[in-house]
Amino acid sequence: xxxxxxxxxxxxxxxxxxxxxxxxxxxxxxxxxxxxxxxxxxxxxxxxxxxxxxxxxxxxxxxxxxxxxxxxxxxxxxxxxxxxxxxxxxxxxxxxxxxxxxxxxxxxxxxxxxxxxxxxxxxxxxxxxxxxxxxxxxxxxxxxxxxxxxxxxxxxxxxxxxxxxxxxxxxxxxxxxxxxxxxxxxxxx
Numbered sequence: 001x002x003x004x005x006x007x008x009x010x011x012x013x014x015x016x017x018x019x020x021x022x023x024x025x026x027x028x029x030x031x032x033x034x035x036x037x038x039x040x041x042x043x044x045x046x047x048x049x050x051x052x053x054x055x056x057x058x059x060x061x062x063x064x065x066x067x068x069x070x071x072x073x074x075x076x077x078x079x080x081x082x083x084x085x086x087x088x089x090x091x092x093x094x095x096x097x098x099x100x101x102x103x104x105x106x107x108x109x110x111x112x113x114x115x116x117x118x119x120x121x122x123x124x125x126x127x128x129x130x131x132x133x134x135x136x137x138x139x140x141x142x143x144x145x146x147x148x149x150x151x152x153x154x155x156x157x158x159x160x161x162x163x164x165x166x167x168x169x170x171x172x173x174x175x176x177x178x179x180x181x182x183x184x185x186x187x188x189x
Contacts, residue, residue, distance in 0.1 A: 026120075027121050027138070031049065031083065031110065033116070034110035034112055036110050037096055037109045037111050038105060038109035040106070040107055042083075046079060048080055048081075048132060048133050049081045049131070049132040050072075050080055050082045050129065050131055050163070050167070051085065051130045051132060052068060052082075052129040052144075053087055053118060053127060053188055054127060055086070055087075055186055056096060056099040058127075058185060058186035061126045061127050061185065061186065062103060064127040064148075066103075066104060067144055067145065068105075068107070071164060071167065077167050077171065079171075080167060082107035083107060083110055084110070085112045085117050086109065087115050087126075088112070088189045089114075090189055096111070121141070123188055124188055125183050126185050127144060127183070128188070129142065131166050139166070139170070139176060140163070140180070141179075141180050142182060143162055143163075145158040146160040146162070146181075165178065
C-alpha cells in the first residue's frame with residue numbers, strides 16, 4: 001500500500017510539473033512588466049495589441065520601421081496599441097536611442113533584456129509581429145508583408161500586406177483569414 005501511495009504522489013507531482021511547464025504566460029501580462037524605453041500613450045480600450053521585435057543593426061528591422069510607422073499612425077487603426085520591443089542584451093541603451101532618433105517610431109518601445117516577451121510569444125526573428133486580442137490570444141503572428149522574401153534578400157514590392165489585412169479584419173469585428181505566416185529577418189538574440 002505504501003508503494004501505491006508513493007506512486008500516486010509522484011504521478012501528481014509529475015502532472016503538476018507538466019501542466020505548469022506547458023502553460024505559456026499571458027503576453028499581455030508579460031508586456032505590462034517590461035520597461036518602457038520610449039513612452040507613447042496607448043488607447044484605453046485597445047481592439048488588439050500589435051507587438052513586434054526590432055534590433056538596431058538588423059537591415060530588415062530598419063527597413064520595416066516605415067511601414068510599421070505608417071500603420072501605427074493610420075487613423076483606421078487608432079484603437080490598436082502598437083509596441084516595439086528591443087529584446088536581448090547584445091545592444092546598449094545608446095544603440096536603442098540612436099535607432100529611435102534615426103528611424104520613425106511613432107509607437108511605444110519597450111525593453112525585453114531577458115527575452116521574456118519574445119519567449120511568451122515565440123518570437124525568433126526581427127522584425128516579427130504578433131497581434132494579441134484583449135483576452136491574451138495571439139490572433140496573428142509572422143511577417144508584416146511579403147516584401148522580404150528571405151533573409152538578406154528583398155522582393156521588388158509587397159503584394160500581400162498581412163498585418164494591415166489582420167488589422168482591417170479585427171476593426172470590422174472579424175477574425176483574420178490568415179492567422180500565421182513565416183517571418184524572415186535577423187535572428188532574435
